């Protein structure tokens with residue numbers, strides 16, 4: 443088995459960003475040596491401290507599928523078409539950040555909406571809008587493949603805005619707190635690539651592979667669609683994210699890490 447998980451509002455509580463309530467299931471995964479792959483819209487700089495806090499040494503997926511980072515020597519075979527960054531093999535799917543920043547400003551002028559990206563904000567401003575600490579917000583600004591943005595006034599993506607994004611060959615998704623401008627990456631593409639590697643490793647040992655993913659928002663849908671056991675946890679307000687549905691979807695009865703804990707424990711039973 444391999445488990446892919448979103449962070450904010452899923453493994454991490456949407457308000458406190460803590461994972462205490464998921465501890466029991468996390469320990470079971472660790473005991474059974476089941477890989478837990480973190481899949482987030484967060485940056486590498488934000489995810490590294492969370493990985494060490496979780497004692498997690500598995501591959502991870504940054505910036506909504508912008509890149510997959512795989513610790514060197516993790517898979518027992520050579521990885522084709524990967525770059526090297528520090529201790530990781532890197533598979534890049536995303537569009538370079540400076541290009542996204544330029545596009546966001548062009549699109550803002552074109553559609554006449556006020557679009558505020560992380561690149562327009564100081565770390566303190568981001569902290570106020572997201573509930574992150576200023577230190578965490580500074581890490582969230584270290585972006586490479588995805589620009590989170592707010593639509594001032596009206597929070598929804600309008601058809602004109604969607605069209606202006608698509609005309610540039612770009613894409614968007616919606617996470618827990620804001621929208622994201624990005625290239626052709628999504629969490630699903632990145633997860634499918636890792637599943638290929640895990641399947642190859644399992645086949646070497648003549649095993650099958652059960653794939654599990656847990657998410658809470660629209661940006662998790664491609665990841666949920668990429669696995670055999672997709673799990674959706676409730677939002678903090680008790681609802682399920684609208685527009686997130688697919689055959690075989692398991693709806694956890696509780697929000698965030700509480701739902702995460704229940705769903706993973708019942709899957710392991």
Ligand SMILES: [Mg+2]
Nearest residue numbers: 448450451659
């Ligand atoms: Mg989330």
